[in-house]
Amino acid sequence: ISCHQLPIIPVWAFTDYKVQGTSLQKVVVDLASAGGVQNAYVMLSRASSLSNLAILRSFAPHRPFGRLQEDLHNEFERLSDLDQKMSHWLHHEHL
Known part of the structure; x- marks a missing residue:
């Protein structure tokens, strides 16, 4: 009989909602549990x-995440439009 010892270290489990706005030193994520694109982004961006x-x-890959929430989609469009206007303004009016 031989004995093998495995090191035990403390770990914590958090939901994607709980860790929003925090940075973690080391992160293990389970993307299979992500309910949508936003959840996956939060999980991945904590590291x-x-x-x-x-x-x-x-x-x-066959699992659809669904569409972005309408208000989030609208905000992306607004920011894209603002980016185009600002680029035009900087390159044509003030250079």
């Missing part, structure tokens, strides 16, 4: 660097 990010399970 301080790619080298500190591990993906436990990826999302299924």
Whole structure:
């Protein structure tokens, strides 16, 4: 009989909602549990660097995440329009 010892270290589990706005040193994410694109983004963006990010399970490629929420989609369009207007203003009017 031989004995093998495994190191035990404390870990914590958080929901994507709980970690919004925080940075974590090392992150293991389970993208298979992400309910949508926004949830996956929150999960992935909590790591301080790619080298500190591990993906436990990826999302299924056939699984549709659905569409972005309408207000979020509208905000992306507004920001894109603002970006185009600002670029035009900077390049044509003030250079």
